[in-house]
Amino acid sequence: MPQTIKISPNTTLLKSNLTLPISTSWFDPSFWQSQHALTGTGNGRGAVWFINSEFGQFVIRRYRRGGFIAKFNKSRFLFVDCKKTRPWLELNLLEKMNELSLPVPKPIGGLFTVQFGFYQASLLTETIPNARDLFDIIKENQSKDVDWSNIGRVIKQFHNNGIYHSDLNCHNIMIDNQQKTWVIDFDKCEQRSPNKDWMQSNINRLKRSIDKESNKHANFYVSEEQWQTFLEGYRG
Structure with a gap:
């Protein structure tokens, strides 16, 4: 406190x-x-x-x-x-x-x-040292180098602890030079009882943010295979 x-x-x-x-x-x-x-x-x-x-x-x-x-x-x-x-x-x-x-x-x-x-x-x-946000990594055509399965596992770790992120998007996920995944910006977030509805809502929000940036930037691309790898990591 x-x-x-x-x-x-x-x-x-x-x-x-x-x-x-x-x-x-x-x-x-x-x-x-x-x-x-x-x-x-x-x-x-x-x-x-x-x-x-x-x-x-x-x-x-x-x-x-x-x-x-x-x-x-x-x-x-x-x-x-x-x-x-x-x-x-x-x-x-x-x-x-x-x-x-x-x-x-x-x-x-x-x-x-x-x-x-x-x-x-x-x-x-x-500051999270030597880290870049997921948006920048993808925009620099490096999405193939991202450990999507690990990102899924990390998001699941937050959910298992009841952490609801009100604005989970590709700008609030960071990857450091050791390939460790971090999550930032917890304004208006909270710890709540685990529930499939809000957990799925978090995942949907992240996917929408990726799709939104993909529509805005020609060199921003995440393949369906990469997204499925994320989901597999999340589901364990």
Whole structure:
């Protein structure tokens, strides 16, 4: 369970890693830039910054909204309780998954600021070293080098532990240089009772994401044989 530290009446710091001297500045990309530790940026479910510091390699992610509501509200969420904020829930789930030895990033901390009943928030996790997301690997015509059976086994491992990923797609699966499969981005995810319906829904979502990218990119291709190999790995 993340440690909660009240910084001010409006700002709360969450700590999962109690050994690091985490402060609010750790969630500010300009702070790391001033330390010459900011190594890159990206996009996912939020704005993303990659940090390579004396304390380790981290990823900062600011929570953002998606869909239609993002047109007029990009990053504010209704505040009800600390333990219902996006960063607290995600850190708590990451801690549980690390205890289960699931291949996920190690949680570092979170930060949220409340104003007028709404909060904005950021998350800090360790970087997965020497890893690329499945999307990039496939797009670079390397899908034949992917151990699809292993990906299936890893997803099954999450499901066996009741881990529901609300947005399982080819961007949230990563493969490192040892061919180890990792899963990232657990915003709005949860641990629930194993059930064939939500498990199959997860698999269907992953397949839709692959088909979607295949329709968008001419050099993005996953064969039916490769997908069947994934399913065989999943079914064990």
